[in-house]
Amino acid sequence: MPLFRKSQPQDAPPAFVAPPPVLRGTLACSAPGCTNQDGVACAYVDRRGRACPTAWCPDHQIVAGGVVFCRRHARQHGAVPEGSFLADRGLPDLDNRAPSLVNWIGDALEPSFLALLSSMLRPGTSDEVGTEPVHHVRPPDGRTRWDRAWKIFDHTGILTKITVEVEESRDPEVDIRVGRKSIVTAIPPWIARRRRGERALEDAADEAERSAFYKDIYDAVVPAVMSEFNRAR
């Protein structure tokens, strides 16, 4: 039995898992349309010793094992599940930041969401945890959006589902839903600050703010997921 479980009561939901800290450098970010100059080079080096030429700012990097990767090379290192990538190019459309934002928020919350859903599975049933990679949704009302989701399903269908979505017309506002219910709607604070023309926070304060933003989302999602799951079963 893992040590970290010992002090927790059996039925408590798993605590929020903080995403790895962002890393700051001095390179121009390679993300399409991003003007940030605090990128760090992708750590990938191929078998012939050639380094990946890309660099990524805190908004667009993936940190694994204490180093930065681009999305493509993070996938090769298994740092991010296969399903979370867009199409085959690994990068969103040049003129559309919405899928990138959904993936960014989704990557940060995924470890917590997966731990939560896994803790809720009923023993002796066909319950399973599943993920849905980011995809474009075009409803008849024209409010096109990008969704990425985590769910519990069994042979009867979906029992509960958490969705991170960005509607294209409201980008960079992020919606977090449980089932059809909207739980949180927010512009990530570091994006809001940039839009107001303010300078980025110092590293430690920025880190604390990001972590608080994700933890608030997680804490709001927990009771909603539990009550939806209890109603479905």
Ligand SMILES: [Zn+2]
């Ligand atoms: Zn960037």
Ligand SMILES: [Zn+2]
């Ligand atoms: Zn790379």
